[in-house]
Amino acid sequence: MKWKARYIEEAIMKCIMIASFLIIIASLGWIIVTILIKGLPSISWAMLTQTPKGGYYLGKEGGVLNAIVGSLYLAGGGTFIAIFFAFPTALFLSVYVDNTRWVTVVRLSLDILWGIPSIVYGAFGFILMLMLGLRASLLGGIITLACLEFPIMTRAMDEVIRRIPHDLPLAAYALGSTRLETALYVITKQVIPGLLTAILLAFGRAIGDAASVLFTAGYTDRIPTSLLQPVASLPLAVFFQLATPYPEVQQRAYASALILTILVLGISILSRWISYRLDRYSIH
């Protein structure tokens, strides 16, 4: 009789595990379908190509172009700055390792930075702007997002650089190249797909982040023409439109959420495709 009990247990537990797996898949599907169903009816060409006109938040016409462009500016600027800090840091960790303990400490602090929530980065960016005498502006948002993206990007880059075959740099050293030359001409070339994926990952995280730009970028109906002007962003557009009591405006919040979701998922899929396409040019 004993063997029977344990086979029943096995079957039950297996069912529970498959059910858990399906729950996760289903919740992703549920979220995407909900956003699609709610967002699609109210999405229109005007949403994508116009800035809010007078009375937009009462249900009059206009669109969220200001937020779309603003988000791209913010995330693009933040990513651009973050690259200059993330890439050398990641390269250093893998190429110039003399002191393993130091590298461990740096990696630990990267993990810590990665764990700090975006609202704290927002508060930090706010303090930074107070010290620099900045108002809520595109520049402030870009700086804050660069801070937020730095650990994400560095960790992702570090991960791919660590994964390259160990004898590849050794072969380069054997041919007499210095560490710098190995890093730039051998390692970097080998990990380009991974680097692009890391950059896109950080970009996607930045575009969807609301809590940090809430403090630092402000919100405006216009598309900024200078770094010192406030700027709108898509997540905040969703948030603010949803907070209004008018159903028409709330509909637009759903449409904005759909735009944001498509943007972010598009970036995620693009990065997957890039790493898939470019991966065949690297040595395995």
Next chain:
Amino acid sequence: MTLDKQSSITHTQPNYQRTLQRRNRLDRIVRNSFLIYSSLPILFAIIIFVALWMRAHPIFQVQSIIELLTGSTWRPLKGQFGFYPFIIGTIWVTIVALVFAVPVCIFTALYLSEYAGIWAQRLVKPILDLLAAIPSVVYGVWGILVIVPAVQKLAVPLFRPLAKYFPIFASKNPTGYSILAGGTVLAIMITPFIVSIAYEVLQTIPQGLRQASLALGTTRWQTIKFVVLPVSSSGIFASIVLGCSRALGETMAVLMVVGNVVQIPHSIFDSAYPLPALIANNYGEMMSIPLYDSALMAAALILMVMILILNVLSVLTLRHILNEPK
């Protein structure tokens, strides 16, 4: 021809010496500047902490840290800043999220590592990536559209019979904006972190251990129960702690569905006001009320310290497990 070659070699010899010197010098310069670069993450972490501390400092001079943490009156206009309701709110929401997320995540990770074919492992990576990529505002919108009405219309009536015996299910809140709603949304948001790390931990278990157990005639589940789980328990625990630290700091999605009422919650259907929501909701007026800004920065500091402790704990444990040679 041969003569020509020889002459060119003798010709380049001194040149080679010089380029070698130059290359080595460049390498040294870059190495030193990279060393400075690599201290950036550490410096940056310290700077964030110090900056928050400096801005929060005025409030610590008026009220002691103990008072701040345990005080339950929140009247910024009268200069009373008690964080207790917010901290408790944060903890409630996080616990609800963990109660939902942990079993599902661990079972999924076990399924992927112990049962699933290669197709499921291929399928799950993009799914987790997408779940992690969806912005928190979108989770919030979904929460408002789906979870809040579900809590209001389904969960509250469902648990009403239990409310008499378990006050944790009692409902005085007519809206669905509640801890339960916030916790549910959070549970989905932390899923990708817990699953991917728990899966990674399970992958580090030597295959031989499983084979030895299976060779003794156990079923797969018995192998999991008696071999896999005991061996990987600390790593799985670390993955949960890491998910917990993500949950503590999540702002927008929770803010949108949790109700934001300053009170000490007694039931999962009560509204709460977590710390991140407090900071995000009040940034607008914080400069106009004395000490308000430093109170909010103190809130950010408290949040950061809570998260740091959990984060460091889990990261150190995981580092030990994941970096061990297999």
